[in-house]
Amino acid sequence: MEIGTIGAGDFAQAFAKRVLKSGHQVKLSNSRGPESLREIVMRLGPGATAGTREEAAACEMVVLAVPWDNVPETLASLPEWKNQILIDGVNSYHGKAGTFTPADVGNLSTSQFIAALAPGARVVKAFNNMPVPNLEADPVVNGGETSCFYFRRR
Secondary structure, eight states: OEEEEEBOSHHHHHHHHHHHHTTOEEEEEOTTOGGGGHHHHHHHOTTEEEOOHHHHHTSSEEEEOSOGGGHHHHHHTSOOOOSOEEEEOOOOEESSTTSOEEOOOTTSOHHHHHHHHSTTOEEEEOSTTSOHHHHHSOSEETTEEOOOOOEEOO
């Protein structure tokens, strides 16, 4: 399966490494275009490619990995979703480290807010509370395997 990323920062790259180790392919995208991802794709190795956000969003499964403040503009710029799985890995805070303020989405969960911006997508909330080093680490620890629980919004 080819899995797309909308965003190519530390979280998206750690996710891509896991995807590749699992035998899948990954198409990374960002707001600056595929050419800006050449070094990252080379570092990730075979199975990793760069594409536009539209190309990444066309994959069967897509991870959203952009800052909260960029979510509305990013999703508004994409074509209509066609029942793909959209993994919401976004932390719902405005600002940058040290100056975070929680996002106000009214009576909605943040994934409901994202689902409203991505009609036709099947939104799943996952990974947003997992530090990048934990996502990159080997999941087998002392003979056991780490797990990640997630919630699915239909």
